[in-house]
Amino acid sequence: LERGLFFRPKVQLEGFEAVAMPHLTDLYRTACLLLRDRHEAEDLIQDTYLEAWKSFHRFEMGTNCRAWLFKIMFHRLHHVRRRLVKTSRIVTIDDPDGQVELAAEPLVPQEIRDEDVLNALAKVAVEFRDIVLLADVEEFSYKEIADTLRIPLGTVMSRLSRGRKLLRQELAEVARSYGIDPRPKQAGAAETA
C-alpha cells in the first residue's frame, strides 16, 4: 500500500505547506500570464496544490519543489487549455516550430513600461509564452523546462529563441505606436558614424 493512501497526519500537511506554499506567488503570476484570466488562474493554482498534496508522498524532500510544482501546474494547464480551446477562449498555433522566421532583429525601445511588456507577451503564442516565462522570469534551466513541458531540449532552445524574438517584435510594434521610429536592422551591413 502506498504510504500516502492511509496515514496522513496533520503534521504532514503542515510540512507540505511549509515546502510548497512559498512558491504560490510564482505559480499564480505565471498562471495569470498564461491564461490571462485570474479566476481560471486561481482555479489552476488550487488544483495544482491539491494534486501536489495528493502526490506529496512521492516528492523527495531536498529536491527542487518549485520545479516539481511547475511541472504539475503545466500538466494541469494542458487540460485547461484544451477546455478553453474548445470554448474558443484561447488560440494556439498548429505548428509553432514551423512559424515563419522573423526577418530582421526588432528594435526594442529603451524604456519599456510594465504594461507594454505584459501586453506584448500576451500577444506571443502560448507555446512560446510558456518557455519565455519559464526561462526569463522563473529562470529555469533548459533541462528543467524540457522536463516541465515534456518536450525535447532542442525544442526548448528553438522555441525560446523564437519566443524572445516575437516578444521583442511586439515591443517594437509598441514603440512604433508611441511614435518611436525604430530603425529596422538590415540583413546586410550596418553603418555607424
Place this chain on the structure above:
Amino acid sequence: MNTLSFDSKRCERIRLQLDSYLSNELLVETATEIVRHLESCEACSRDLESRMRVRDALQRAVAKQPVPDSVRAGVLRKLRESQPRSFTRPSATRWAIGLASIAFILLSLFAANWMSLRRGEQLIASILKLGVSDHLICAIKDHNYPEVANPPDQIRNKLGVRYAVLLQVVQERLPGFEVLEGHICSIPGSNRKYIHFITRGQGTILSVILTERNGASLPKGKFLASAESAGLSIYEDHLSGMEIAGFESAQYFAFVVSDFSQHQVLQVARELAPALNEKLHVTGHILMPSANDGVADSMTPRILTETTRCNEKSRCRVQEQRQNG
C-alpha cells in the same frame, strides 16, 4: 567611419548563441568566446543589451503583478477541505486499532480464563482420580467388602477411635445405603492412606473415601464446581467409567464414587458434605499412621495399630486400628 561586419559569419554564429548565453546555458569556453566578441562588436553588444532589457523588463513587470490574499486562502481552504478524507482514514484506522486492541485484550482474558479453567479442570481430575483409583482397586477389583455387612462395632474397631465417629455420619447421611465395610487402606507403592467406607445401595457399590490433602487443594471458582452444599464446593467428574464427586474439608479430600448417574452421586455428596465437614473440623488434623510400619499416631497413644493384608491378590493393606482397651 567604422563598418561593422554585421553579416559576418562570426556575428551570425554569435547571435545564434546569444539566447543560450543570456540563459547561462553555454560552456565556459563558448561563453568566453562570446564575451570576447561582444567586446569588439558593438552591434552584437546592442543586440544582447536589447535582449537583456526585455528580459529585465519582463521580470520586473511580472514581479509587480499583485497576488490577492484570496489566492493563498483559497489554496489553504482546498487543502483543509481535502483533510477530512485524509483524517477519516487515520481516524477509521485508529478506531480499527482501538477495536482490535479491545478484541485482543478480551481474547487474551478469555484465553487466560480458558487456560485457567483448563488447568483447574486438569487439577480437579487429577485429585478426583485418587478417589476413583481407591474405589476401583480396593472395592471393585479386590472386592474388599463382605457380602453381609460387617457389624458396626467391627468397622469402628478397624477405623479406630478418631475415625469411628465418621461411620455414624455415613450411616445417617446415606439412607438406603448399607455400610458393608470401613477401614484405613493404602495402595501398594504409595504412602498415601485413605479412610474407606464401602456401601451398597440401589443394587450397586458406592465408596466414601477420605484422604489427607497434604497441602494440595482443589481450585477455587464457581465455574469449576458442579454443586455447592453448606458453603462447600463439590466437584464432579466421570473417570474410568465411574462418577465421582469430591470436596475439600479440613485437611482432607472427601470423595463419593460409584457407577451411579452424575446426578445421584452429586446428590449423595451434597447430603454427606456438611455433616462430614463438621466432624472433620471438630476432629481436626489427624495424623494417619504410616502405611508401612503401622506406627501409631504419636498424638493417639491409646490406639493400637495392626496391619494385615486384606487381600493377597491385590496386596492392598488394611490397617486395622483398634482402640487399646
